[in-house]
Amino acid sequence: MADATLTIGFLPLVDACLPILAHEHGFAADEGVALTFVRDVSWATVLDRLLYGHTDGAHMLAPLTIATTLGLGRPAQPLAAPFVLGLNGNAITLSKPLAAMVASPGEYGDPAAVGARLREAAMAAKAQGRRLRFGVVHRFSSHNYKLRYWLAACGTRPDHDVEIVTIAPPFVPDALASGEIDGSCVGEPWSSVCVERDVGTIVLASAQIWRRGVEKVLAVREPVLADKAEAFAALIRAMRRAGRHFIDPANFAENARILASPPYLDANPALVLRAISDRLVLAHGAAPVHLPDLMFQHSEAANFPWMSQAAWLYSQMARWGHTAFDPADAARAMRVFRPDIYRAALIDTGDDLPNASSKVEGSVTQMTQVGAQQGTLTLSANRFFDGLTFDPDQIEAYLASLP
Structure with missing residues (x-):
């Protein structure tokens, strides 16, 4: 060439x-x-x-x-x-008061437990005439879909119980500082900037919602x-x-x-x-926390x-x-x-290439060797936090099963 x-x-x-x-x-x-x-x-x-x-x-x-x-x-x-x-690579960052209500600042929370407490906070705010507002980087983003997936699985209805709005990543810290949003799902370094400016606290990583999510x-x-x-x-x-x-x-x-x-x-x-x-500081002044992957x-x-x-x-x-x-x-x-x-780009390089082009997402729960066209390929857990799996050949049935 x-x-x-x-x-x-x-x-x-x-x-x-x-x-x-x-x-x-x-x-x-x-x-x-x-x-x-x-x-x-x-x-x-x-x-x-x-x-x-x-x-x-x-x-x-x-x-x-x-x-x-x-x-x-x-x-x-x-x-x-x-x-x-x-x-992976995104984090759920909440305003400091909201984070203190639903998580232990400075630690990654359990997605189900944090989600349950967040639902209580969302319902309390809604009863007072104000819905909690979350920022995502685009309507068509994995940030939006993983946030929605997590909220819904924990009993909070996106667009009904909470608002979700679009904010470009570099402006998320300003939006959180001004009170325009109560939380966000954004990629690094912008959640860390929120923590560094002491305007937000990281409570979850997207890897905890769907491990190995695209x-x-x-x-x-x-x-x-x-x-x-x-x-x-x-x-x-x-x-x-x-x-x-x-x-x-x-x-x-x-x-x-x-x-x-x-x-x-x-x-x-x-x-x-x-x-x-993989060592984010989750709350201002706290020690870094290692979350593999x-x-x-x-x-x-x-x-x-x-x-x-x-x-x-x-x-x-x-x-x-x-x-x-x-x-x-x-x-x-x-x-x-x-x-x-x-x-085609990697076929003669010896790099690892899967045999398949599709798999059941969320189905791998432990280190599993899979068929490889080239090299040797072992996949680790790729589960969703709620234990559900996704078969790409059964999309309609999957949709019908969701809350």
């Missing part, structure tokens, strides 16, 4: 790390692809730049990639997600992916190398410094380091675009009235995730 250039759009979040580090450590150059970056402040702008051809690919919310393909909220444009940039993807317009297939295959290989580097504790400090620098997150390196090392960027085929994860996101769109369930749309949603592209 002749040298190629790809322009990547991103938001200042730690989980934009893999393309950035692929560039900074020379992995992309080794593969013959040069990367340039465009930083934005909102997901809507990242999407606009991608759709209008200002960028070739983007660090993107997985559900927004599906919604755009289905034409939800704007004219449909087919997008592809050939690479998952990360699993987060961001590399999103590409289908015509661009076809036109620049070799360059994107090279980028996939480079990002896999970046992921291996990223999860090595010996590299944590260096990668935190790179990501925190002005061209990228323009953030406090200490806060970025907390996220990279707070973020998950590489092992266990973390970057593989499982079509079943796309199907779960589509099920939540249907559940919450963002679209009417349609089997044809469910199939289209699943096809947004492109394991074929991922496999």
